[in-house]
Amino acid sequence: MSLTSLWRAATQHRLFWPVTALVALLVINVPFTPGFFEIHLKNGHLYGSLVSIVLFGSPLILVAIGMTLVIATGGIDLSVGAVVAISGALACLVVSKQGNEDAVGGVLLAFALALAAALVCGVWNGLLVARLGIQPIIATLILMVAGRGIAQLITSGQIITVNSGAYSLIGGGYWLALPFSLFVVALVVVLSMALTRRTALGLLVEAVGGNAEASRLVGIRSRRIKIMAYVFCGLCAGIAGLMISSNVSAADGNNAGLWIELDAILAVVIGGTSLTGGRFHLGGTIIGALIIQTLTTTIYTIGVPTQTNLVFKAVVVIVVCLMQSPAFRAKVFGARAQRRGPARKTPGVPADAPQQMEVSP
Amino acid sequence: MAEPRPVLEMTGIVKEFAGIRALSDVDFRLFPGEIHALLGENGAGKSTLIKVLTGVHPLDGGTVVLDGRPVRITSPLQAQQAGIRTVYQEVNLCQNLSVAENILIGREPVRAGRIRWKELRRQAAQLVTRFGLDLDVSAPVGSYPLAVQQLVAIIRAVGSGVAGDGGAGSGTRVLILDEPTSSLDRDEVEELFALMRRLREEGVAIVFVSHFLDQIYEVCDRMTVLRNGALVGEHLVADLGRVNLVKLMIGKDLDELEELSEHHGQSQAGETVVKAEGLSRAGAIAPFDLEVRTGEVLGLAGLLGSGRTELARLLFGADTSDSGRVYFEGQQAALREPNDAIGRGVAFLSENRRTEGLVPDLTVRENIILALQAARGWTRPVPASQRDELVAKYIAALDIRPADPEAKTGSLSGGNQQKVLLARWLLTRPKLLILDEPTRGIDVGAKAEIQKLVVSLSEEGVAVVYISAELEEVLRLSHTMGVLRDRRLVARMANGPDVTAGRVLEIIASGEHQ
Numbered sequence: 076m077s078l079t080s081l082w083r084a085a086t087q088h089r090l091f092w093p094v095t096a097l098v099a100l101l102v103i104n105v106p107f108t109p110g111f112f113e114i115h116l117k118n119g120h121l122y123g124s125l126v127s128i129v130l131f132g133s134p135l136i137l138v139a140i141g142m143t144l145v146i147a148t149g150g151i152d153l154s155v156g157a158v159v160a161i162s163g164a165l166a167c168l169v170v171s172k173q174g175n176e177d178a179v180g181g182v183l184l185a186f187a188l189a190l191a192a193a194l195v196c197g198v199w200n201g202l203l204v205a206r207l208g209i210q211p212i213i214a215t216l217i218l219m220v221a222g223r224g225i226a227q228l229i230t231s232g233q234i235i236t237v238n239s240g241a242y243s244l245i246g247g248g249y250w251l252a253l254p255f256s257l258f259v260v261a262l263v264v265v266l267s268m269a270l271t272r273r274t275a276l277g278l279l280v281e282a283v284g285g286n287a288e289a290s291r292l293v294g295i296r297s298r299r300i301k302i303m304a305y306v307f308c309g310l311c312a313g314i315a316g317l318m319i320s321s322n323v324s325a326a327d328g329n330n331a332g333l334w335i336e337l338d339a340i341l342a343v344v345i346g347g348t349s350l351t352g353g354r355f356h357l358g359g360t361i362i363g364a365l366i367i368q369t370l371t372t373t374i375y376t377i378g379v380p381t382q383t384n385l386v387f388k389a390v391v392v393i394v395v396c397l398m399q400s401p402a403f404r405a406k407v408f409g410a411r412a413q414r415r416g417p418a419r420k421t422p423g424v425p426a427d428a429p430q431q432m433e434v435s436p
Numbered sequence: 437m438a439e440p441r442p443v444l445e446m447t448g449i450v451k452e453f454a455g456i457r458a459l460s461d462v463d464f465r466l467f468p469g470e471i472h473a474l475l476g477e478n479g480a481g482k483s484t485l486i487k488v489l490t491g492v493h494p495l496d497g498g499t500v501v502l503d504g505r506p507v508r509i510t511s512p513l514q515a516q517q518a519g520i521r522t523v524y525q526e527v528n529l530c531q532n533l534s535v536a537e538n539i540l541i542g543r544e545p546v547r548a549g550r551i552r553w554k555e556l557r558r559q560a561a562q563l564v565t566r567f568g569l570d571l572d573v574s575a576p577v578g579s580y581p582l583a584v585q586q587l588v589a590i591i592r593a594v595g596s597g598v599a600g601d602g603g604a605g606s607g608t609r610v611l612i613l614d615e616p617t618s619s620l621d622r623d624e625v626e627e628l629f630a631l632m633r634r635l636r637e638e639g640v641a642i643v644f645v646s647h648f649l650d651q652i653y654e655v656c657d658r659m660t661v662l663r664n665g666a667l668v669g670e671h672l673v674a675d676l677g678r679v680n681l682v683k684l685m686i687g688k689d690l691d692e693l694e695e696l697s698e699h700h701g702q703s704q705a706g707e708t709v710v711k712a713e714g715l716s717r718a719g720a721i722a723p724f725d726l727e728v729r730t731g732e733v734l735g736l737a738g739l740l741g742s743g744r745t746e747l748a749r750l751l752f753g754a755d756t757s758d759s760g761r762v763y764f765e766g767q768q769a770a771l772r773e774p775n776d777a778i779g780r781g782v783a784f785l786s787e788n789r790r791t792e793g794l795v796p797d798l799t800v801r802e803n804i805i806l807a808l809q810a811a812r813g814w815t816r817p818v819p820a821s822q823r824d825e826l827v828a829k830y831i832a833a834l835d836i837r838p839a840d841p842e843a844k845t846g847s848l849s850g851g852n853q854q855k856v857l858l859a860r861w862l863l864t865r866p867k868l869l870i871l872d873e874p875t876r877g878i879d880v881g882a883k884a885e886i887q888k889l890v891v892s893l894s895e896e897g898v899a900v901v902y903i904s905a906e907l908e909e910v911l912r913l914s915h916t917m918g919v920l921r922d923r924r925l926v927a928r929m930a931n932g933p934d935v936t937a938g939r940v941l942e943i944i945a946s947g948e949h950q
């Protein structure tokens with residue numbers, strides 16, 4: 076294979092543009108933050124900008140993974156931010172009610188209750204969408220709005236702070252020199268990949284999202300599949316809620332996970348999963364979430380004025396999305412590609428010659 | 437006939453998809469006032485040629501000359517403005533818009549910037565009536581069966597050309613019909629042919645794609661044959677007999693008469709597989725009784741809208757019934773979902789592969805395995821080795837091209853997509869196989885293969901319900917015939933030498949038997 080064909084193969088890979096965008100964003104930081112790529116060991120913990128990006132990006136990665144499955148079924152979940160708030164609030168409430176906030180038992184109980192609440196939220200969304208047939212965007216809007224209120228109720232309108240070493244582990248602690256949240260994310264990623272690709276769940280989800288009526292006629296229990304996706308998404312948001320509240324040792328019903336649904340949806344789209352449902356790409360989603368997180372970091376490090384940082388973010392996202400579109404690339408780089416095109420088809424050169432060469436061993 | 441200047445001339449057309457050639461160096465010309473058949477096997481490149489002409493796909497090489505001027509058509513809209521009207525193979529109407537809106541979309545009657553809805557419906561109704569159809573034009577298109585949708589797409593394309601009111605249709609130079617008759621009954625086909633002949637008189641050049649050779653010989657003047665994306669030849673219809681035509685298409689001899697001789701014989705009166713008593717659904721089909729035994733092929737005949745598909749859907753649980761009972765192997769079953777029927781060994785190949793069959797984004801392998809996988813549930817994936825073996829076996833058995841399990845199903849040619857769906861259900865080894873227009877869009881050679889397949893399945897004891905707009909096909913294959921008329925099962929009889937197409941048509945027309 077020649078270098079150009081290698082290049083062409085690489086640029087046509089699904090993850091090429093997202094990865095390029097990620098690398099570019101990282102490199103942009105270097106002039107502003109000397110030693111951006113450095114990672115050093117301090118007190119047995121790894122520190123560095125890259126580590127922080129992963130650490131602070133963990134909740135988003137989790138939420139985006141759950142969102143990927145929901146979007147693949149042809150739905151969307153706007154309520155993940157509210158679920159983050161509910162889960163964090165409930166966990167902090169339980170921990171703060173313990174006599175000894177450091178007690179592992181109490182923290183585990185808090186986790187269990189928070190995740191149970193997240194699960195209930197997922198079931199609720201799933202039932203509204205799959206059983207009652209409400210449009211996903213409306214169905215989850217209900218919990219998006221009401222969920223914040225529920226979180227406020229749990230915290231009685233206050234910000235609950237906790238002071239528990241055990242609780243702060245999941246979102247801010249370290250293990251084996253690495254942020255503990257990294258292990259949680261890795262576990263969820265491995266589990267979700269196994270769940271979707273080792274079983275037939277991934278295929279059935281893609282079928283339901285790709286053609287709902289055909290899936291029904293082929294005997295897929297699409298309601299069940301959809302409910303599962305929303306429950307999984309709720310659980311992911313629940314874990315993310317634990318991380319966020321643990322990271323700041325406080326539960327803020329108003330602001331925890333605010334707008335995370337939008338970042339998550341962006342991450343999914345940048346990762347190459349179509350909003351119309353069908354094919355989904357968990358790997359792409361993870362890259363997408365890292366891009367969003369790096370972008371947030373970059374906005375701070377290069378000192379984009381706060382008033383304009385959302386505009387800046389929007390511009391970058393648009394550029395990444397456009398670069399991924401073959402139609403757009405054809406328009407922009409098309410002139411060159413077209414000049415190259417007919418050259419291969421000059422009468423003297425049989426166009427199938429290179430193909431044959433590649434086929435023969 | 438002195439040859440005038442062609443209205444359209446395509447030369448050296450090349451089209452590649454991801455390095456694979458779908459068209460290589462194809463020439464195609466079209467004269468005004470002719471009906472030109474575009475012929476070839478499934479996957480030969482007919483639809484692709486049409487799509488590069490109408491700007492759906494960009495051209496990779498070659499030139500297009502329209503009316504003596506070279507043109508570069510890059511979008512379907514541009515094609516339309518250039519006077520090229522197209523009905524694509526897969527009906528692409530807006531399912532949730534009304535028939536009237538679909539027909540007049542893009543040229544709605546307006547006054548002061550507002551659509552005149554009443555006028556819109558009136559015009560649409562007029563067009564529909566001229567076509568001999570009786571439709572409520574304000575109903576959504578999606579509520580009508582596929583055949584009606586196909587007609588609506590045709591009416592949309594020829595539009596006011598039929599009305600003869602000097603509207604946009606008068607600018608039509610070229611009309612392209614990609615398998616317009618694949619789900620039509622003979623009456624509608626006649627109607628369509630009459631229309632095509634009228635347009636031919638007016639000097640419109642018509643491209644007609646069909647796998648029905650009878651239709652080609654009935655209505656076409658000239659034909660172009662493609663094979664594997666290459667041009668094989670252009671001939672006057674009068675100059676080329678059937679046998680030679682088939683030879684050109686498939687590249688070898690096919691004894692067309694090798695097609696099945698009448699098969700009905702005796703079914704070995706096996707056990708009852710399915711039995712329906714007074715099954716009905718309001719607005720779809722009146723209460724009917726029905727029984728199919730192992731090894732029996734029950735053919736359903738009837739006109740468009742007679743309720744054939746609706747009957748099949750009730751047996752499969754695709755729709756719920758209002759009254760009556762169904763028994764599978766003697767046991768009463770409540771069919772709320774297709775799933776309930778599938779669990780009892782029923783398979784249903786829908787006539788509408790685009791909206792009710794394919795998941796176009798998934799690969800051929802995934803589409804083929806889907807029904808089997810759904811039956812096993814998500815926790816028990818079909819083991820990879822077994823899966824690949826089964827998929828390879830059915831790709832070979834049905835000669836699906838390209839024979840690549842990784843190909844995206846949406847990129848296959850229409851006939852090959854149909855085969856994928858057939859494979860999907862065969863894989864589940866059903867006890868009752870309901871086939872609704874299984875040979876829709878399938879080429880001559882493969883059609884005979886599929887008919888043979890049905891026979892051998894029935895010999896293995898599978899009960900089959902066979903629906904086809906082609907009466908001869910139904911008569912050839914079935915042991916028993918059911919005739920439907922006006923959403924009612926009006927006759928049921930054993931097939932035999934005395935059951936002829938004429939007699940069935942008589943029953944259909946009079947509604948009298950029993």
Ligand SMILES: Nc1ncnc2c1ncn2[C@@H]1O[C@H](COP(=O)(O)OP(=O)(O)OP(=O)(O)O)[C@@H](O)[C@H]1O
Nearest residue numbers: 453458478479480481482483484847848849850851
């Ligand atoms: N979008 C696409 N991407 C990749 N391959 C394609 C695409 N569209 C068509 N092809 C390939 O091009 C070839 C020709 O397909 P085409 O649809 O033109 O066949 P056809 O002659 O219309 O057949 P049929 O009678 O089954 O409709 C097929 O091998 C098909 O797989």
Ligand SMILES: [Mg+2]
Nearest residue numbers: 483525849850
């Ligand atoms: Mg075709």
